[in-house]
Amino acid sequence: MRTPEDAISLRESIEAGEIKRAVVVGGGFIGLEVAENLAVQGISVSVLDMAPQILPGFEPEIANYVENHLANHGIMTFTQTKLEGILGDEKVEKVKTNRRAMKADAIILSIGIRPNTSFLADTGIQLAGNKAIVVNEHMETNVKDIYAVGDCAIVSNMLTGKEAYSPMGSSANIEGRILAQNLNGKSISYKGVLGTAVTKLPELNVAKTGMTEDAAKAEGYDAVSFVTVVDDKTHYYPGASNFIVKMIADRNTKKLLGLQVVGQGAVDKMVDLAVMAISLNATLDDIKDLDLSYAPPFSTAIHPFSHTVNILLNKINGEIQSITPKEYSEGKAEGYKVVDAAINPSIAGAAFIDLSKVHHELHHFDKDEKLLLVCTKGKKAYMLQKRLKSFGYTNTLVLEGGTFFNELSL
Secondary structure (H helix, E strand, O other): OOOHHHHHHHHHHHHOOOOOEEEEEOOOHHHHHHHHHHHHOOOEEEEEEOOOOOOOOOOHHHHHHHHHHHHHOOEEEEEOOOEEEEEOOOOOOEEEEOOOEEEOOEEEEOOOOOOOOHHHOOOOOOEOOOOOEEOOOOOEOOOOOOEOOHHHEEEEEOOOOOEEOOOOHHHHHHHHHHHHHHHOOOOOOOOOEOOOEEEEEOOEEEEEEEOOHHHHHHOOOOEEEEEEEEEOOOOOOOOOOEEEEEEEEEOOOOEEEEEEEEEOOOHHHHHHHHHHHHHOOOEHHHHOOOOOOOOOOOOOOOOHHHHHHHHHHHHHOOOOOEEOHHHHHOOOOOOOEEEEOOOOOOOOOOEEOOHHHOOOOOOOOOOOOOEEEEOOOOHHHHHHHHHHHHOOOOOEEEEOOHHHHOOOOO
């Protein structure tokens, strides 16, 4: 799936009734977008990827949420599954993997991009490990007056300064414009990329920029994150939905490092705000009170981006004690008693506390008892934690993302 002609050919085969089952190899942006379009056409779709998750560069918990969402829309994903062969006489009949064979009428390969630079062998032009052309901030190679831009070139990461491969139309056009000006006598430097990306899936949009939490820690940051579930516009407005947002910052400097978001709405505007903040080296304090646009059809009174910034600042400043979805999945809430803090009881087997009725100490809980407070999205659990603190309860944690994002196991 490389050219428009590839897509047209596939569509014509579908319209001719030749394809009922398809296997897409590659769980990146193009592969998943192809899978979405196949599913809309009524094709049974499976996605294979040899990596531990789909959506490379996304947080594992975000990718896992998307995998579950895709399954609910009839697209089955099989990670850590390697393509080993295509079986059939004159057409595809089965796809052989390291797990099992799968029946298919078509196989679509979307397994990444390699720089087309083999013609540069023995020219002296420096190539990176992935064979992309190494350029400086002016897009010039190590050979004077020879330049490279786009998918064949490797640039730098704006945050780390390290080499970064960004085969994106956006990057290529920015690089091309900078190079054109430099070739005409100017001296403009390209600051680099942040790994920004956005993609459309069935009833879900997904976007990211900057570092993941693990990548930030690997770079020496004291990374801290929070997963929020926030309204994407005023809740009573028709079409209102939610954003699931993971924001990462450095605990010491409060510098914003990364953001990932999924939702039915305009996830791109959330990520683009983060791109601007990271590019300007902004801290959470710098961006928490921005005068962002508001009207019920477009946003909430406190913008969902600002809302997430405020919550992450609360975590850094000790206003909320929480456990991340990743920590919860790793078993770090072991020994905690689950408390249902939703408006109405929703967690079978958990103790339920009605926030509106908490006006004094809770006689059925010790003040040092480990309590994991869980509600639908996290807000009621936070409010309950504040109330319990005022009565001397010292060992509570809020589960970030609530039951909206997490799969609970009691």
